[in-house]
Amino acid sequence: MKKKKGNIFLKILGGLFIVYVALFIANMSGYYESKIRDQVIVTEERIKQFEEKVQNGEEVDITSFLNNEREDYSSKMSLLGDNLTSSLENFVSGGMDIVGKVLKSLF
Numbered sequence: 001m002k003k004k005k006g007n008i009f010l011k012i013l014g015g016l017f018i019v020y021v022a023l024f025i026a027n028m029s030g031y032y033e034s035k036i037r038d039q040v041i042v043t044e045e046r047i048k049q050f051e052e053k054v055q056n057g058e059e060v061d062i063t064s065f066l067n068n069e070r071e072d073y074s075s076k077m078s079l080l081g082d083n084l085t086s087s088l089e090n091f092v093s094g095g096m097d098i099v100g101k102v103l104k105s106l107f
Contacts, residue, residue, distance in 0.1 A: 020088045023081045 053060050 016088075020085060023085045027082065027085060 050060065050062075
């Protein structure tokens with residue numbers, strides 16, 4: 001008996017789906033949320049410092065309370081992964097909209 005060769009399209013599609021799921025999970029793992037939470041904590045501390053200085057009648061320079069430093073840890077691969085995830089999400093969403101319209105027209 002000869003083994004049948006698998007459909008190459010299905011293999012590629014399966015591989016892309018696995019990559020999509022892996023990137024989606026990595027993106028949604030909470031790293032971004034933890035960074036935002038840290039920024040909120042820092043912002044609340046700076047607001048308290050600002051209010052204390054205002055209550056004490058000290059001269060306040062708003063620029064001393066601003067944090068304009070941003071660290072960029074993105075790489076070409078992470079940007080590619082984010083772009084791929086967004087593209088696949090839009091593709092799947094569009095496909096689901098079309099399926100919904102077709103089913104709506106049938107019923």
